Amino acid sequence: LMEGADLNEVIALMDSAIVRFTKPYxxxxxxxxxxxxEMYAMAGKYREAVIDYNTFYDAIxxxxxxxxxxxxxxxEIQCKMYQQAINDINKAVEMExxxxxxxxxxxxxxxxxxxxxxxxxxxxxxxxxxxKLAAAYRMLGYCQAxxxxxxxxxANFAKAKExxxxxxxxxxxxxxx
Numbered sequence: 001l002m003e004g005a006d007l008n009e010v011i012a013l014m015d016s017a018i019v020r021f022t023k024p025y026x027x028x029x030x031x032x033x034x035x036x037x038e039m040y041a042m043a044g045k046y047r048e049a050v051i052d053y054n055t056f057y058d059a060i061x062x063x064x065x066x067x068x069x070x071x072x073x074x075x076e077i078q079c080k081m082y083q084q085a086i087n088d089i090n091k092a093v094e095m096e097x098x099x100x101x102x103x104x105x106x107x108x109x110x111x112x113x114x115x116x117x118x119x120x121x122x123x124x125x126x127x128x129x130x131x132k133l134a135a136a137y138r139m140l141g142y143c144q145a146x147x148x149x150x151x152x153x154x155a156n157f158a159k160a161k162e163x164x165x166x167x168x169x170x171x172x173x174x175x176x177x
Contacts, residue, residue, distance in 0.1 A: 100130035134163035
């Protein structure tokens with residue numbers, strides 16, 4: 001029913017399924033909460049998504065993957081739950097320390113809060129794990145530019161452009177003249 005359907009209608013159907021479960025929720029109810037959380041996130045209802053992710057987490061007694069922490073972090077960022085987002089992305093990289101995308105996201109989260117040292121460390125780790133991530137070079141260059149290190153910043157912007165980053169041109173224009 002989801003494809004092409006109104007997400008609010010699908011969420012209402014999930015509500016009908018969930019209402020049949022009683023608290024405390026068990027692993028039997030968990031998949032429904034997870035699916036509804038995903039639907040809420042797709043519908044831009046991030047706070048509701050976080051609530052359902054938390055219910056899912058509790059229902060399965062915290063036996064989640066790094067990807068779960070990443071997904072919940074994405075919703076938390078959208079509804080300005082910043083400390084929770086930092087905690088979740090830290091947990092994701094702790095669980096999967098070789099996942100370059102998680103390190104990239106960790107760098108992005110720290111950049112958002114002007115924690116440049118942490119951002120640079122995370123972005124360097126991301127690049128060390130996958131040197132083809134154009135966004136990592138762009139974000140690293142931005143952190144360096146903010147720290148007045150334009151030489152390294154411009155080198156990283158150039159690398160991002162070389163790797164096909166389509167956003168970096170404006171940064172090059174701003175910082176590399």
